Amino acid sequence: xxxxxxxxxxxxxxxxxxxxxxxxxxxxxxxxxxxxxxxxxxxxxxxxxxxxxxxxxxxxxxxxxxxxxxxxxxxxxxxxxxxxxxxxxxxxxxxxxxxxxxxxxxxxxxxxxxxxxxxxxxxxxxxxxxxxxxxxxxxxxxxxxxxxxxxxxxxxxxxxxxxxxxxxxxxxxxxxxxxxxxxxxxxxxxxxxxxxxxxxxxxxxxxxxxxxxxxxxxxxxxxxxxxxxxxxxxxxxxxxxxxxxxxxxxxxxxxxxxx
Amino acid sequence: xxxxxxxxxxxxxxxxxxxxxxxxxxxxxxxxxxxxxxxxxxxxxxxxxxxxxxxxxxxxxxxxxxxxxxxxxxxxxxxxxxxxxxxxxxxxxxxxxxxxxxxxxxxxxxxxxxxxxxxxxxxxxxxxxxxxxxxxxxxxxxxxxxxxxxxxxxxxxxxxxxxxxxxxxxxxxxxxxxxxxxxxxxxxxxxxxxxxxxxxxxxxxxxxxxxxxxxxxxxxxxxxxxxxxxxxxxxxxxxxxxxxxxxxxxxxxxxxxxxxxxxxxxxxxxxxxxxxxxxxxxxxxxxxxxxxxxxxxxxxx
Amino acid sequence: xxxxxxxxxxxxxxxxxxxxxxxxxxxxxxxxxxxxxxxxxxxxxxxxxxxxxxxxxxxxxxx
Ligand SMILES: Nc1ncnc2c1ncn2[C@@H]1O[C@H](COP(=O)(O)OP(=O)(O)OP(=O)(O)O)[C@@H](O)[C@H]1O
Ligand SMILES: [Mg+2]
Numbered sequence: 001x002x003x004x005x006x007x008x009x010x011x012x013x014x015x016x017x018x019x020x021x022x023x024x025x026x027x028x029x030x031x032x033x034x035x036x037x038x039x040x041x042x043x044x045x046x047x048x049x050x051x052x053x054x055x056x057x058x059x060x061x062x063x064x065x066x067x068x069x070x071x072x073x074x075x076x077x078x079x080x081x082x083x084x085x086x087x088x089x090x091x092x093x094x095x096x097x098x099x100x101x102x103x104x105x106x107x108x109x110x111x112x113x114x115x116x117x118x119x120x121x122x123x124x125x126x127x128x129x130x131x132x133x134x135x136x137x138x139x140x141x142x143x144x145x146x147x148x149x150x151x152x153x154x155x156x157x158x159x160x161x162x163x164x165x166x167x168x169x170x171x172x173x174x175x176x177x178x179x180x181x182x183x184x185x186x187x188x189x190x191x192x193x194x195x196x197x198x199x200x201x202x203x204x205x206x207x208x209x210x211x212x213x214x215x216x217x218x219x220x221x222x223x224x225x226x227x228x229x230x231x232x233x234x235x236x237x238x239x240x241x242x243x244x245x246x247x248x249x250x251x252x253x254x255x256x257x258x259x
Numbered sequence: 260x261x262x263x264x265x266x267x268x269x270x271x272x273x274x275x276x277x278x279x280x281x282x283x284x285x286x287x288x289x290x291x292x293x294x295x296x297x298x299x300x301x302x303x304x305x306x307x308x309x310x311x312x313x314x315x316x317x318x319x320x321x322x323x324x325x326x327x328x329x330x331x332x333x334x335x336x337x338x339x340x341x342x343x344x345x346x347x348x349x350x351x352x353x354x355x356x357x358x359x360x361x362x363x364x365x366x367x368x369x370x371x372x373x374x375x376x377x378x379x380x381x382x383x384x385x386x387x388x389x390x391x392x393x394x395x396x397x398x399x400x401x402x403x404x405x406x407x408x409x410x411x412x413x414x415x416x417x418x419x420x421x422x423x424x425x426x427x428x429x430x431x432x433x434x435x436x437x438x439x440x441x442x443x444x445x446x447x448x449x450x451x452x453x454x455x456x457x458x459x460x461x462x463x464x465x466x467x468x469x470x471x472x473x474x475x476x477x478x479x480x481x482x483x484x485x486x487x488x489x490x491x492x493x494x495x496x497x498x499x500x501x502x503x504x505x506x507x508x509x510x511x512x513x514x515x516x517x518x519x520x521x522x523x524x525x526x527x528x529x530x531x532x533x534x535x536x537x538x539x540x541x542x543x544x545x546x547x548x549x550x551x552x553x554x555x556x557x558x559x560x
Numbered sequence: 561x562x563x564x565x566x567x568x569x570x571x572x573x574x575x576x577x578x579x580x581x582x583x584x585x586x587x588x589x590x591x592x593x594x595x596x597x598x599x600x601x602x603x604x605x606x607x608x609x610x611x612x613x614x615x616x617x618x619x620x621x622x623x
Contacts, residue, residue, distance in 0.1 A: 006357040099341030106335040107358045257311040
């Protein structure tokens with residue numbers, strides 16, 4: 001356990017000294033603010049730049065607060081996810097290619113610790129950024145549009161966070177398999193897209209898919225309710241995350257440290 | 260008596276053996292050198308001993324059988340050590356010290372001791388990203404010693420250093436070998452001769468000569484005769500090849516070096532040969548081959 | 561656009577400025593980056609938000 005703490009702290013300091021703790025949360029806050037602010041000013045913007053004929057009456061209804069928050073999560077799951085995957089695609093891969101990996105693994109360290117500390121430190125920063133981004137979105141939505149029941153937000157946000165964690169665990173899994181950070185990012189994003197698409201097309205068939213988490217979360221935010229089946233993808237995702245961690249550890253254990 | 264042995268240790272990459280049936284016996288408290296030219300398989304060998312590569316065949320045996328994680332008892336310096344550039348030297352040592360199970364306090368004390376041992380006290384608080392190659396090499400040696408290892412494996416510890424740094428690190432290793440077992444690789448015979456007791460000369464993945472420094476010198480310091488003449492020597496020298504006392508012959512223009520088995524016999528035979536006098540000899544010298552010649556012979560072809 | 565509430569928009573602009581400033585400071589302090597420093601300087605300043613993010617992800621050499 002002491003070794004785990006030491007390695008976890010090292011990962012956090014590394015993120016800190018490379019400014020990740022500054023820029024990743026800021027990007028999420030920016031994303032969180034953008035949606036409510038654009039929704040609020042959209043009519044004005046259209047009026048100014050839309051090139052509408054003189055005298056045309058603009059009547060775009062303001063979207064509901066829940067809709068704005070759901071759209072914000074939509075931003076998080078696209079731009080936000082891309083940023084996160086790119087920011088963390090090198091956590092394991094670059095250590096391998098640079099040789100620091102071998103320097104550490106000739107020491108009596110446990111492979112489980114190596115993988116889980118990287119995973120935990122990454123998720124710490126991701127969760128913090130996500131919470132800050134969401135809080136900015138909530139603040140602006142309440143200020144400019146309308147308030148939304150807090151319980152719905154919390155539940156929707158948790159479901160979405162689980163989806164984010166699932167994707168970031170994929171980053172770890174692919175990092176244990178491949179030596180190129182490009183491959184890691186490409187496969188993770190590809191996987192996320194595939195899961196979202198099939199869940200969108202075949203929601204009845206793929207009710208257990210982690211990709212369903214985003215639509216459940218969006219339903220909760222917009223309407224305050226979602227199907228009872230929400231426990232299915234939740235459980236499956238938690239099991240998959242745990243399984244992928246174990247798999248990554250055993251892959252790394254079996255692999256040669258260099259070459 | 261052996262801290263570390265290998266039995267037919269083999270490593271193949273894509274079917275090609277890079278290390279072939281290697282049998283090493285590393286004696287406790289002794290400094291052993293793996294000597295060989297580029298590509299001989301030294302790094303591959305050390306990587307297998309350090310657990311970074313898995314042997315394709317054969318095995319590595321550590322004396323401490325009850326110790327399940329051999330990484331506890333070894334210190335390892337890769338040929339190209341890589342550090343976290345954002346850490347300072349002391350931060351790095353404290354980090355790896357803690358990985359080896361030291362408390363933070365112990366790690367700090369040990370780290371400071373080691374930095375002064377390798378002469379890096381001044382750079383202790385500097386970011387490693389700003390270190391010179393020599394400073395990194397010293398830090399690499401320091402981190403290999405953080406857990407008081409029973410066996411220290413150093414892959415070309417002095418190759419990246421200037422003559423001054425080389426001198427210092429060799430002195431350091433000389434001091435170190437009074438406390439622990441050292442196994443290091445080099446492609447410079449002189450380094451090995453200077454501090455080693457045991458030497459393995461490797462070439463293309465195989466051991467071509469092994470023994471203590473004394474044994475090797477005795478075995479390979481064979482008597483030799485060096486001859487130079489005014490006339491063409493080739494034809495005459497080729498007749499010598501039939502003589503049973505000639506072991507090896509090296510012809511260069513009008514000069515010949517003969518490695519011989521019996522100095523007295525061969526000297527008389529040559530000096531009494533009228534054909535030899537007919538070549539108008541200008542030089543007849545008794546010399547000795549050295550380990551250097553052996554090593555050159557190995558490295559050349 | 562006189563109805564724009566600057567109290568609402570100012571934080572957005574502030575964050576963009578912080579990102580840009582930190583990226584530029586890092587760029588100046590760093591010995592080596594992936595690619596040319598002056599190119600990165602332009603990218604960071606011209607493309608707001610995306611520029612600094614791109615620099616943090618692709619410009620910095622990991623050390
Ligand atoms: N991962 C690998 N895949 C394929 N071939 C390899 C690999 N690693 C090493 N080799 C080959 O194995 C041979 C021995 O390499 P090794 O690095 O062990 O030699 P060395 O004695 O350490 O040489 P040097 O003095 O240059 O460091 C070389 O011919 C090299 O090309
Ligand atoms: Mg080598």
